Amino acid sequence: MNAQIDAAAVAAREGLHRLVEQFLFKEARLQDTHAYDEWEALWTDDGIYWVPANGHDTDPERTMSFIYDNRSRIGIRIDQLKTGRRHTQTPRSELARVLSNIEIVSQSGDEIEVRANAVVFEDNLRGETVWATRNEYRLRLVDGALKMARKKVGLVNNHKPIFTLSFLV
Amino acid sequence: MNDMSPVRDYRRLIEPTRVHSALYYDPQVFQEELSRIWYRGWVYVGHVSEVPNRNDYVTKSIGPTPVLMVHDRRGDISLLLNKCPHRGNQLCAYSQGNRTSFTCPYHSWTFANSGELIGYAYADGYQGADKSQFALGRVPRIGIYRGFVFGSFAEDGPSLDDYLGGAKASIDQLLDNSPEGELELTAGFLQHRTKANWKFMLENETDGYHPAFVHGSIFQVAESGIGNLYSPASTALTRDFGNGHTEFDLRPEWRRSAKPLQWFGTDAERLPGYAAAMTAAYGAERARQIMIDGSPHTMIFPNLFIAEIQLFVLQPVAVDETIQHVTALQFKGAPELNRRLRQQTMGSVGPAGFLLADDTEMYERNHRGALIRDPEWVTLIRGLHREGRDADGFRIGHATDEVPQRGIWRHYLDLMTS
Numbered sequence: 001m002n003a004q005i006d007a008a009a010v011a012a013r014e015g016l017h018r019l020v021e022q023f024l025f026k027e028a029r030l031q032d033t034h035a036y037d038e039w040e041a042l043w044t045d046d047g048i049y050w051v052p053a054n055g056h057d058t059d060p061e062r063t064m065s066f067i068y069d070n071r072s073r074i075g076i077r078i079d080q081l082k083t084g085r086r087h088t089q090t091p092r093s094e095l096a097r098v099l100s101n102i103e104i105v106s107q108s109g110d111e112i113e114v115r116a117n118a119v120v121f122e123d124n125l126r127g128e129t130v131w132a133t134r135n136e137y138r139l140r141l142v143d144g145a146l147k148m149a150r151k152k153v154g155l156v157n158n159h160k161p162i163f164t165l166s167f168l169v
Numbered sequence: 170m171n172d173m174s175p176v177r178d179y180r181r182l183i184e185p186t187r188v189h190s191a192l193y194y195d196p197q198v199f200q201e202e203l204s205r206i207w208y209r210g211w212v213y214v215g216h217v218s219e220v221p222n223r224n225d226y227v228t229k230s231i232g233p234t235p236v237l238m239v240h241d242r243r244g245d246i247s248l249l250l251n252k253c254p255h256r257g258n259q260l261c262a263y264s265q266g267n268r269t270s271f272t273c274p275y276h277s278w279t280f281a282n283s284g285e286l287i288g289y290a291y292a293d294g295y296q297g298a299d300k301s302q303f304a305l306g307r308v309p310r311i312g313i314y315r316g317f318v319f320g321s322f323a324e325d326g327p328s329l330d331d332y333l334g335g336a337k338a339s340i341d342q343l344l345d346n347s348p349e350g351e352l353e354l355t356a357g358f359l360q361h362r363t364k365a366n367w368k369f370m371l372e373n374e375t376d377g378y379h380p381a382f383v384h385g386s387i388f389q390v391a392e393s394g395i396g397n398l399y400s401p402a403s404t405a406l407t408r409d410f411g412n413g414h415t416e417f418d419l420r421p422e423w424r425r426s427a428k429p430l431q432w433f434g435t436d437a438e439r440l441p442g443y444a445a446a447m448t449a450a451y452g453a454e455r456a457r458q459i460m461i462d463g464s465p466h467t468m469i470f471p472n473l474f475i476a477e478i479q480l481f482v483l484q485p486v487a488v489d490e491t492i493q494h495v496t497a498l499q500f501k502g503a504p505e506l507n508r509r510l511r512q513q514t515m516g517s518v519g520p521a522g523f524l525l526a527d528d529t530e531m532y533e534r535n536h537r538g539a540l541i542r543d544p545e546w547v548t549l550i551r552g553l554h555r556e557g558r559d560a561d562g563f564r565i566g567h568a569t570d571e572v573p574q575r576g577i578w579r580h581y582l583d584l585m586t587s
């Protein structure tokens with residue numbers, strides 16, 4: 001009896017893991033291919049997009065972050081990219097990222113806390129740049145589909161000078 | 170002794186309305202700039218509010234050289250070089266902290282945070298040695314103007330007061346925006362690595378010609394009226410304070426509409442606590458004028474840019490690489506304002522900023538362009554026919570004119586040939 005319950009729990013967990021993984025892979029692809037509208041559509045209305053600086057446990061309400069966008073500022077960021085005159089993305093960065101170490105940290109109600117590591121290769125006019133990040137996501141089930149309510153991108157070198165970061169990280 | 174005769178004939182590279190591209194890419198020019206500008210004249214290092222408590226320290230720089238800015242055990246500001254005088258090891262590996270002494274990890278020599286050697290490890294090996302011979306190196310001259318700490322590696326030279334000259338008015342104008350007349354830089358710096366010569370940044374900070382084009386995308390999307398400030402119809406002024414200091418003076422625009430806090434895209438009704446604190450501090454009339462005039466847009470040569478809502482420090486690390494350090498201005502006694510200052514600064518500047526990512530794209534293209542052989546010269550004639558003088562005798566021009574750039578190069582030529 002107990003073994004059967006455990007098997008069901010494991011299957012559910014695996015199912016959730018696959019769902020989360022597929023969502024994150026899709027997000028990565030939309031970023032790599034500059035699919036701006038589809039990427040923006042992944043966000044919930046209260047989404048927060050955060051790329052801290054000078055450490056990983058900073059208070060974004062008190063100290064400077066590279067990005068600390070609420071939902072409306074995410075929209076501005078996307079709209080600027082879509083003008084075609086966001087010079088730092090004209091021409092666009094060529095990107096490929098590898099996402100791994102995907103781990104469901106916790107789940108409560110509709111929300112799932114997830115962590116993953118990403119390595120992003122960027123090629124642009126300046127040259128080639130490799131970015132490495134430890135990401136944290138808060139995903140939310142909305143009408144049976146996952147959405148992104150919070151994404152924190154922890155650049156491993158965020159205490160150092162970094163090059164322009166104008167693609168969607 | 171150093172031979173100070175220049176390897177380059179700068180008089181042939183800098184003319185009143187054009188400069189030679191080699192000034193941006195030649196490594197020899199960069200080496201000479203280090204000795205003639207960065208390691209000689211006054212350079213902005215940091216702000217006293219970054220080391221508020223005794224024994225606080227923060228790692229800053231003068232050009233490529235790291236400098237420890239310390240609120241030392243005596244209560245003074247010291248600028249120490251981060252190098253153990255024993256065998257030259259890097260002394261402190263942290264960007265900030267609070268400590269009364271620094272111990273070198275290599276052979277455990279310990280120094281007071283005011284620079285003196287306190288003790289050696291295994292002191293028996295140093296019989297007869299004079300500890301006072303082994304103090305940390307220091308920046309010999311420190312000048313502080315209203316909390317802004319400058320250092321000069323020259324034992325003597327002009328006073329900071331004389332050096333800042335007319336640009337002091339911009340620092341005064343800035344601090345007027347605090348009900349307590351003080352700045353607190355507490356938000357931490359973003360560091361933006363830039364593959365371009367530092368002078369492209371120096372020249373661009375008060376360039377009113379580029380924003381309509383470089384920043385057109387964000388002006389359009391954010392539907393802000395800021396774009397008009399940089400149009401042919403603008404009444405804003407460009408100004409050359411002399412000594413390489415330049416300004417983009419927005420006050421004529423703000424005074425035209427005379428609305429308090431319009432400079433910050435808001436109004437007194439939306440920041441009632443701030444408006445009340447300003448009125449209490451300065452009286453109604455003066456407070457109103459300060460809130461109309463807003464915060465300055467001034468580039469203090471060679472590396473301090475007061476950019477209305479944020480502060481930039483330019484740090485050249487190589488002929489083709491510069492770090493732009495930037496933080497939100499924070500005014501003492503103005504929490505409402507400060508929160509918005511942080512939010513707007515995070516949106517607009519730094520590596521991901523709506524504005525600075527595009528400026529920096531231009532800097533890097535500027536640099537790649539400089540390396541292309543023909544034409545060899547860049548031209549700075551814009552507005553020459555309408556350059557004038559203000560009541561203080563400073564050169565001024567239209568918002569989009571190249572008065573600041575001509576002023577910067579005039580000063581640069583002086584430094585490189587004297």
Ligand SMILES: [Fe+2]
Pocket residue numbers: 379380383384524528
């Ligand atoms: Fe700009």
